[in-house]
Structures are given as C-alpha cells and as structure tokens.
Amino acid sequence: MKHFFLASILAGAMALPAYAADYTIIAPANPGGGWDQTARSLQTVLQQEGISGNVQVQNVPGAGGTIGLAQFASQQKGNPNALIVGGYVMVGAILTNKSPVTLKDVTPIARLTGEFEAIVVPAASEIKTMADLVAALKKDPGAVSWAGGSAGGTDHIAVGLIAKAAGVDPTKINYIAYSGGGEALAAILGSQVTAGISGYGEFEAQVKAGTLRLIAVSSGERLAGIDAPTLKESGLDVVVENWRMVAAAPGLTDEQKAAVSADVEKLAKSAGWQEVLKTKGWQDSYLSGDAFAAQLDKDVAATEGVLKDIGLVK
Amino acid sequence: MxxxxxxxxxxxxxxxxxxxxxxxxxxxxxxxxxxxxxxxxxxxxxxxxxxxxxxxxxxxxxxxxxxxxxxxxRNDFPEREHQEISPVIWIVAGLAAQMLLLNVAGFSIATGILFALTARGFGKRKLWFSLPVGIALCFAVWVIFAKLLQLSLPAGPLEHLFF
Amino acid sequence: MATFEFLLQGLWVAAQPMNLLYALIGVTLGTAVGVLPGIGPALTVALLLPVTYQLDPAGSLIMFAGIYYGGMYGGSTTSILLNTPGESASIVTALEGNKMARAGRGGPALATAAIGSFVAGLIATLGLAFIAPYIVKLALVFGPREYFALMVLAFVTVSSAFGDSTLRGLTALFVGLALSVVGIDQLTGQARLSFGVPELLDGIEVTTLAVAMFAIGETLFIAAQGEKGPDKVEAVRGSIWMSKLDWARSWKPWLRGTFIGFPIGAMPAGGAEIGTFLSYAAEKRLAKHPEEFGHGAIEGVAGPEAANNASAAGTLVPLLTLGLPTTATAAIMLAGFQQYGLQPGPLLFATNPQLVWGLIASLLIANFMLLVLNLPLIGLWVKLLTIPKPWLYAGILMFATLGTIGANPSVYELGMLLAFGLLGYAMRVFGYPIAPVVVGLILGPLAEQQLRRALAISQGDVSVLFTSPIAAVLLVIAAAALIIPLILRARGRGEVLAQLAANED
Incomplete structure (x- = not known):
C-alpha cells in the first residue's frame, strides 16, 4: 500500500509538467444554446487533441450570460484553469443589464467562431418568405412575436435592426426572451410564436427535418450549403454576426495568460476543431491577442450605439 | 383555525x-x-x-x-417543545468553521471539524477521538470524490501531503 | 415490424452476462452515490459518466443507463429513512416516507418506492420506445398559457402538502415565493431583490435551499431535542416486507404516478418535481383514508416515487426526439450520448436506430437490475437507523455539504446553506411545514415567466389564458380542487372534513 502511494506520488509529480491543465469551462447559458454547444465542442476537441487531460463544462445560465460572467469573475479570480465562453450577446447584455461586471473584468483570450442569425417560422406557418414577415410586421408590429435569446442579446438586436430597416418603430417589436436555445426552440416548434431568431446551428437539425422553415439569414452573402436568401436580398440592409469567444479568469500573470493563449491557439488550429466548425456550420473567425482586444473595444462601442438607437438602452 | x-x-x-x-x-x-x-x-x-x-x-x-x-x-400556535440550545450552537459552529476554513485548510480538515462538532452537539464529548476520526473519514471521501470521480473539492495542506 | 426487431436485438445484446454485470455495476455505483444526501441525480451522472468511457460502446451505454436510473432512485432512500432529500424530486417522498420510517415501517416504504420505481420505469421506458413521437407533439402544444395553467393547478394542489394549518402553510409558500423573486428578471434583464450583491444575481439555487432546509434543518432540530428525544428509533416494527394490504394500496398509485410523471417529464418546461407534487395531491384526494396523510400513508410514497422515475424516462423524450435537454441531468446525458456518437435530434430514430434501441434496451435492463439490487438491500438500509445518532448526523452533514461544495465551491454558497439551515430549524420549532418553501421557489419563477410570456404574445389580452382548451381544462380542474371542498363543507357534509381536521392535530 505504501509503495502504491509512493509510486502514485512519483507518477503524479512526473506527469505534472507533461500534462496540460485540466480546464473547467463555464457555459453561461442553459444547455442546448449556442454557448453551451461551443463549450461542449471545446471540451471534446481539447480532450481529443490531447491539449488537456480532463475538461468539465458547467452551465451557469441567465440574463445574456452576465450571471455566468459575474460568477466567473468573482469565483475564478487568478485560476488559470478556468475558461468562460462568451460572445457578442454578452456585450449587449452587459449594457442592457447595467452589469457591474464587464468584459474588462475577465481576460479575453481569443475570438473563435462566428455564426449568422437565422430567421425561421414553423413549417405550418402562413409566412413563406421574409417579405411576408415584413408585411405582417408593418401591419401590426405587436402581432408578430419573436422568440429568441435573452433581452438585449444578438437576437434581440437583430430583430430591432430588421424592424428599423423595414421602417417600423424598433421599440414596438414584440420580443419574447428565453434564457436558452432549448426552450425557445420548443416555443417555435409548437407555433407559440410567429417567428424565431437564433444562430443557424440551433435550427439546423429542425430545418433539415422540415419542421421549421428557414426564411432568411443575416450574412452579407449567401452561405454555402444553406438554401436561404440573405436579409439584404429581401430588401433589408441588415448584417449581424454573432461571434463567440473564450476568456480566462481575471488576475492571471502574463505567463499564465500566455499558456492559456497557446492552448487555445493549438485548439483553433487543430484538425478536430476545423471538423467541428464544418459540422456545426460555424465560420472560423479566430482572432487573438491585441488584434482581438482592439476589435472587442470597437464592438462594444458600436453595440452601445445600436442599443440606444433601438431603445433598449437609455 | x-x-x-x-x-x-x-x-x-x-x-x-x-x-x-x-x-x-x-x-x-x-x-x-x-x-x-x-x-x-x-x-x-x-x-x-x-x-x-x-x-x-x-x-x-x-x-x-x-x-x-x-x-x-388567540394563541393559535401549537405548543413548542423545549429546545436545547447548546447542541444547536455546536453544530452551527461546526458549519461556520467549515465555511471559513474550507479554502484555507482544505476539504478534509474543514469538514472533519464539522463532523467532530456535530458529534459533539449530539453528546460525543471526546473531541480528541472524533476529530481525527472525522478528518480521516473526510480525507477518504475526498480521495474518492476528488481523485477518483473528479469532483472539484478544495485541497489543503493535508491533501497536498499525499497528492 | 422493424422497431421490434431492433428492440429485441438490443435486448439480446444487453442480456449478455458481461453486459448484465456492467448494468449491475452501473446501478450499484449510481445508487451508492445518489443515496448520499445532497448529491442529486445530475451530479451523480456527471460524476460517474467518465467511468463508462473505458468500456466498449454497448457496455458503456448499459452502464450509463444503470447509473442514470440508480441515481434517480438513490435519493429516495435517505429521504424516507432520514428525512433528508438531496434534491427537489424526492421532497414529496420524504413527507410520508419518513413518517412511515419513524413508525417502524421503513421497510415497506422502501419496498413500495423500489417496486414503484421499477413499474414506472418499465412503463415509461416502453412509452419512450413506442409513443415518444406522439408525446413530444403533446409537449409542444404546451405554450406559455398552458404552462401557466399547469402552474396554477400545481399551486392549488400542493396545498395538500401544507400540513395542518392554512396560515402556516401559506406563510411557508410565500416565503418561498419571495425567495424566488431574487435575481435577474429573465424577461427584462433587471435585477430584483439583489441589493447590489453580485452573488444574488443568480437567484437562489433550489438544491441549496432543499439541502439546507431538510438535511441541516432536520439535524439541528433533532439535536435540539437533547437527551429526551427518542433514544433510538425502532427500525422495524412488524414485517420488513410489504403486506398484502400494502400491495393493495400501492399498485394504483404506482400506475397513476407513472401516467402523471411521464408526460410532465417530457415537457420542455415540466421537470420531475412538478409530477411528484401533482401525484401526491392526487393520491391524497383519491385515498380511502386521507386522514392518514401526514402520518405515513403508503400511497404518498408509492405515487410520487413512481412519478419521479417515470419523469426520468419522460425527460429522454424531448432529448432523443428534439435534442432538447430539459433538465440539468439531461444536459449531462447529452454530453454522454455524444460520446457514443448519438446525436439527438428529429432524425435520430431514422438515422441511428441501432444505438437508440440499444439505449432503450439498456434502460429496460438497468431498470430491472435496480430492483434486483435494491430489494435485498432494504434490510441493510433500514439498519442505517440503528447507527448511533452522533455519527449518523455528523455523516449526513458531511455529505450534505459535500454536494453543495462539489456543485459550487464558494464560501458564499455555504453561508446560504447555514442561513437556510437555521431558517429550516426555526420553521420546524414553530410548526411551519418545510416543503412549501421549496415548492414556492420552484414554481414561482415558472408561473411568473410563463404568464408574462403568454400576455406578451397576446399583446395583453388576458382572455387567451382561458381560451386554449388544454389551459381551460387545467384551470377548471384547479378551480374544482379549490372550490369543491368549500362547497362540501358549506352543505353540512363538512362534519366529516371537520372531523378529519380535528384528527390532524
């Protein structure tokens, strides 16, 4: 027994430098949503590529990720093994929720993926095209209910922009916030709402199965393999990209930050990750270091403008 | 009523x-x-x-x-049984000690103290006996859950001694 | 029929001796971890999932199924014997189960829970196999207004868990509702009752509240009885096995619990605990001796336990057919499925039949193994009560805090545990029931959000709440449950009820 203990201590000591960190990834949303999928894909690839021995995903849902962000910033301070998934939604949510914890309170590592918004209606809906939806919106904005992610998130912003582009008062939209992708999807499938808006990946399986009709995507150009017009083609000058990033805990030393960045870079360049991007339909938008920091600042400033414009932030 | x-x-x-x-x-x-x-x-x-x-x-x-x-x-409330206060204080002290010591002393020691003080609350006065027993038990639990099952339980000096 | 062949093939694979052994190991591990107070099924599955990765796909799938059912069932044992439910779905089991255990009838209580779980698991798993696509259609019909009506029904019916005083029951419920408002409002993103404390933005964790109020509150209360409390519990009085009468009183609640739990578990916003609440209320109303409720009525264990396990299978319906994980446990299982190359979604049954039927066969075998393991163990579990109190309760507190620390290792969370533990103790001293507080915390936010969503969709037209047929039926049942007892009392037949009320003190 003694030998066993000794051996395991030795083995542990020797293995320590060789093993990369065991990461805990916080997905600040309910299971099933985009951040959850990103976190779980990270988990799979980090383990499968041998970048990390053991990765755990923890869901901390609510309020556009600010609940998870606040908990992450306070509880993981100085922990180099904790990561949080976040993204554009968080930028808006921090503003609308007047969150005391912002992205300045964590250590952004890299932007990983981009995903365009998809607008869907139930298969049985009378609405066949984006033009039909815009017509209904113009007739009575309140009668068109939209199911999407939390208040002030990308989905909400995109609906506001669509309304504005269609010449409808953006403050009049009837937006129903759900805390995660799963519950919103159930509401759309059950025809509880007029339309649904979220990242394409969350609707893909249902669109392919024919239970949802995809009427538009929010990209600048048509997406390969996706049979739907862009909003621009439908006469609405709106392009929204929902990017997702990974951030580390606050209070890390430069070395710790470099180590995490190196792990994330290894991940982003791996064949396994490229495969995930392909199967999930996410665009690779890997951007790290100072370039990402600068882009982040620009996005925060731009988002504040948009939110004020459509009356979500006063 | x-x-x-x-x-x-x-x-x-x-x-x-x-x-x-x-x-x-x-x-x-x-x-x-x-x-x-x-x-x-x-x-x-x-x-x-x-x-x-x-x-x-x-x-x-x-x-x-x-x-x-x-x-x-109207005195509508049911009659209350007599409550012994000292056992409650022992157990609350145990919980408070665990809460404050958890991140400093690690899971085994902090929870071992909770174990011993709870036993004290129920009348086991021999802390010199129940404290080591509690810490040993909690260490075994820590090994099972933190090492074998990968639950994140805080480690302290005792845990670092072995792992 | 192809589906039958797939199922038979799956069963044949699962019934190989080696796979039966894996099922037994899975059930044993799941029960052993799930039985610890404070560690619910979500944590159990999360902890044990990696164990299954070592095996071949068939073996790991079957062990996983064993862990899942074992973890779901494990919680009821400590609820019944020690009144310390570690998760919200076994709270109702504790209400009657613990009263039975205190009267020396822990054996029959555990047996009816085990057999009820088996019956419910069997029927619900078969339901998953053959009617999942229809059930999921029903679940999708449930929109905000239907959920709101369901919550109203749940609120009205859980009053049967209120104990003997309306005032104290309502007070406990509203304390829970007040706690449920804490945190960020889902629909507008505004912070309520958080007083600038970031930790409060998350709201109050149901598991933390349940473990604190039950496990810690109970420990403090027992300790405060001092020496004069009953020195030791008589573990077994009469037979350890279920009597003929117990069987006669149990089989209907098992079936009713199954039929309540399965569809509610399948609803995207349902959840296991709501099924147990409704089942308990139904049993109390249908029982021949409703006066026994609150004093250890076996129906009150049999029904909710069946509902709990049926909803465990029900949860798999949206998960497999839509890829929707509706509970924390389901979310962890989703990660597990992906490990086996199973990608839940609308096309799963068509594209991946072998794995799906393999899983369903595994669930059936695991369910059977659960019974094989737990019936002989009842004698051993009941002996838990003979452990000297100091060591027993010291151990309970150790595991109760372990679960909380493992889920969220923060000093703040332990502080909540202590504060709510004291609240639970104080409420016991003054004769307040505990369950309504947890019920309020669970149902409050669901009811509020669904009401607000329904009204937003209808642009403020209140009439929509009553015009959907399902919502209307649910509301009528709720109204009947509220009004009929009042009418009965008013028409003089109330003597019986008054008699019952008098007996309850």
Missing part, C-alpha cells in the same frame, strides 16, 4: 414569538416594496411587468403578517 389549543395554559397573553414572526413577515414585505419600487415597470406588450409579481407577493406577505398577529393573540 377556531379551536383553542393548549387549554391548561390559556392565559390570554399573546404569543410573543408569533408576534415576532409577524414582524419579520411584515419586514420582508416592506423590503420587497422598497426594492421593487426602484425598478422600471416597462413591460412591453404584457401588462404584467417585472414589478407586478413581487408586489403581489409583498401584499400577501403583509396580509399573512396581520393574520399571524391575530393567531398570536
């Missing part, structure tokens, strides 16, 4: 503890009113906004406080 309980002790003195409970309920109601009044009631298309439900709950709590006052004057 109309039955008079405990007939032998029916002095018409109001139940002080019940009056205290009523005061606490009223205070919670007041707290909700005060906090929620600062929110903007903007609700979009629903006339039930973020403030409606808290207000309703606060009103009901205020009503329950009044009801509790009546119950206190």
């Amino acid at each position: 109309t039955k008079g309980l405990n007939p032998s002790t029916t002095t018409r003195r109001p139940d002080r503890a019940a009056l205290f409970i009523a005061a606490v309920l009223a205070a919670i109601a007041g707290l909700i009113f005060w906090d929620v009044s600062r929110l903007s009631g903007a609700a979009g298309y629903s006339q039930v906004g973020p403030t409606t439900v808290p207000y309703a709950i606060a009103c009901c709590l205020a009503g329950l406080a009044v009801w509790t006052v009546f119950a206190a004057f």
